[in-house]
Amino acid sequence: MHEWAKALRAHFGDADGDVPDLRVEPGLVTGGGATLAAPVIPAGVWAEVDVDSSMLAQTLEHTWEEPLVPGEITRVGSAEAVASLGAAFANAVERDATLLLRFRGYGEGDANSNPWRGGELPSLPEHERRPPESVPNRLGRSGIGTGAGDLVEALAGVYRAF
């Protein structure tokens, strides 16, 4: 197994990696209702390294302090969906290691990419018809007394003003 894929698997375990809509962009991996995100490695760093070198990962980590497989990855979605996506991404990197380079921002600084241009913004989530004091209801009693009763009671009225 490619060592990069192995390092990715260490993040996500051995879940089944069947995610048909897997998509890799600089800083983002999406698919299966989950998202993985990590900061990209600055274009200036990519300009200084030889991406074809067998020592690429070591150079990035030790010389530039920018590990190719990031130490922390932001995960959005249920635990199962995230694990599947992670495994699918590791499988994809196993097959095509340049996907990891893309995830980490390689090619972003190319003359062809425009740092001022963005993509299509996602639509805002639908408005939930939830009573205003749902969060205090979820929190339950705090055991913290205020002049207006338990803290959660004092705050329930505040939530109605939002």
Add this chain to the structure above:
Amino acid sequence: MLEAIWHPEAYVFAFSRDGSYAGDETLDVLGDEYHGRFLTVDEFCGWEPDEELADSARSLLHVRELARRAVSEGLVFPQLEEIGGDWFAFWGAMLEPKIETTLVATAAAAPPVIADYFHGDRVAVVNDLYPRLVDRIARDRLVAAGVSLGSSRTFGRGRAVEAFVHGLTSAEPELPHGASYRTLAKKIERWVDEGLSRIVAAPWGLGLHLEERAGYWVLQLWLHAEDDPTVALPASLLWSAGADAFDFLRDTDVHADVRRHWADLGPRLREHGYAFDEERPDEVELDREDTSYFLRRVLPELTIPVALPTAWTTRPARISADLEARATQGYFANFDWNLRVDDVGLDVDELRKLASQRHPVLEAGGRWQAVRREDVQRALAFLERSHSGSLIDLVRAVSGLETDDFGLQVGRVALDEKLSGLLDDDAKFKPLPTPQGMEFDLFRFQESGHGWLRMLGDLGIGMVLADDMGLGKTVQAIATLVSEREQFGRGAFGPTLVVCPLSVARQWVKEIERFAPGLRVHLHHGKERLHAREFAEVARASDVVVTSYDMATRDLDDLQLIEWDRILIDEAQDVKNPQTRRARSLRLLRSRRRVAMTGTPIENHLGELWAIMDFLNPGLLGSREWFHRAFAEPIQLDDDREALERLKGIVQPFILRRTKDDPQVELDLPPITVMKDYCRLTVEQAALYQQTVDLWLPKVEAHEDRFGRRGAVLAMLGQLKQVCNHPEMLLHEGGPLEGRSGKLERLVELLLMVPPQDKSLVFTQYVRFGALVPYLAEKLGKRVEFFHGSLNAAQREELLREFASPEGPQVLVVSLRAGGRGLNLPAANHVFHFDRWWNPAVEQQATDRAHRLGQEKPVFVHSLITEGTLEERIDQLLESKRELVAKVLAATGEDWLGDLDLGALREAVALAPDAYEQEAAA
């Protein structure tokens, strides 16, 4: 095209690449410098640009829109955070999956330029920006809606949590210093983490809510979480919007729960004629008759949660108690209480019926009203109480204290003529003439006081004679002792015990001997004093026994041998702290009645009024804790005028206070002139002052607990005051005194200006001033003596006698603690406050040593204040508090200084740059 990027220093930089967007600020973006505008989070929240937006600006505004939406849905939680030693109340952003996904997708769609200051990490940009926007938007909405919780004060019970909720609803999140937030922060973090990290797995049950609308009622079906019935949502929400809102709160199959419970409840409601929809039950309308049927017949049978209209429960009907009181033998009164809600009377039977209901409701004032069950039960207990009492009970009843204890409000009050007269202010002042056996002619106002002391005294009521210093409280008390013996015969009364400060004990004896030679007086003091049986025999054969507070504490066993007719405590503020051994000892003495004399019933806080009143009339003001909650805290901390008026109404029949300015007091005292004399520090004083500040401030800051901190503050202030007096008072080096203190030199100048035939008093709170006395005497060429606490009674008496004679010392330095009260020193007409006590009441008492009956010359009072130091600043603070002091309410002691917050403290002790004599420095 308008670009916008987010900067880690918490601002948005708005600019255009072609320079068309005007702005004075510049920022390097992707290696080029652009002109534009920095927008704070606050400004960005209201930013509505007209220009065409580039992708970067659209991305940031998209995050803003998401934040607005999340706040509208209440997806926020309270957060208490420490940043750099300061504490903040934030609204945290709740990252629901749909929010987080949208944020990450927004980051992915944003152009790389937005993360130019975040190492290209666009997710980091939105993660940094979003919570700041959420907090600001939440805060702005609450402020706009006028929502305000808690209090910004950082003292009193629950101060941290009150300051925290106040911070959440304030425009800015920073919390005031002075409260201990750390423990609260941990509790809040644990509560929020646990609440948000999991959804409780518990089923929904059913409940009914009755709602009042315009002219009709609606009975609604609700779902209540079975583990916590306070968590409830209307069934209509389930039918109209689906299960999302329910699934957010409980991990269960809500539809299955409803089906199961409705199978049981539905048929029962149908039997009573309530036609809910079978498939999707939500609500039915009720007319007045249906509602009445529901409340009387259906409601008592139901075991599910039922909510009555919010207006009923949030403002439950108060039960009023009407009082009719009639005087009986000996000024005792019979009380007849009638309870009602609006116009509907409640007798015991009706109350019992209400008490048996789960939701007590009655129809009164033309509408349905809920009553709290505990109120009904307390009302029943109230009716079982005694229906007669003394004047004290009457005052408590009329003022609402009796009813307060039972959650009732006092309604209509009808008193017969005799009782009305007792509570009438004017009744106090029916004068009684000077008794025959007295060698002194009472002034007219003293005759009124004499009449008042007799009237309440004959009823066995405790009272406070709180006339200003110098108005002759002692002669009024002596007149009372004489006149009651003249009226009822000497044998009708046991002895009166006068307890007073040692410094005035002999004065008491002398005044009795002088003004009422017929009274037998015994001084219980000194090594030769009597004990046990010998004491008891002499005491019983006396009309008055005079002793000091110390002796009364020490010889409690002896004093307890006597059943005193009256205990009279002079300078009653000495018992203001009920926890002291002194105060506790006095309470152990048996007496038929009690009188307190003081010029200042409140020096520091209202708790002192409670202590004195509770000694005189136990129970009048309730327990100490209750009094604190009901009066002291609202009046002193919240300036609650209503509570103040109520308290005045309660204590007013038991306090007689006249000031020298009262029109009825025709004393003809000579005029008094009060001056502030400013002086400056020497270079040595300034250096020492600064060293002291530098030494203590870090210690003050290091204390987290209030008491340790207060101790450090008071220690620092004490040292600074001594530096202002003279460096030698702090250093004790035994060096020369001349030229080292601007204040001492100023005092010498002022004393030299006193005419040779006049005498002066110099008040200080530091016994170490004694070291300066010989220097003063030498500089003035006059005899200067020092009256302080280490003198024994005989030495004090001798010194006072000497000072009173024209040949005696011309300047008397008096330690405030030893001689600030009770002494009669009209021989002096110049008063100097060398250092400030920072309690106007104490200074006033000291001044009154000279400005009192017997004073024939104009009196001049000088307060010495060192410029540019804490003395000047605290003086300014005191001036601002003088109005309160005048109301005898919240005169301030020195302890309040210990509670100043750090900012105010730094400001108070900071040495002004021009505070010392530059010439001397040069």
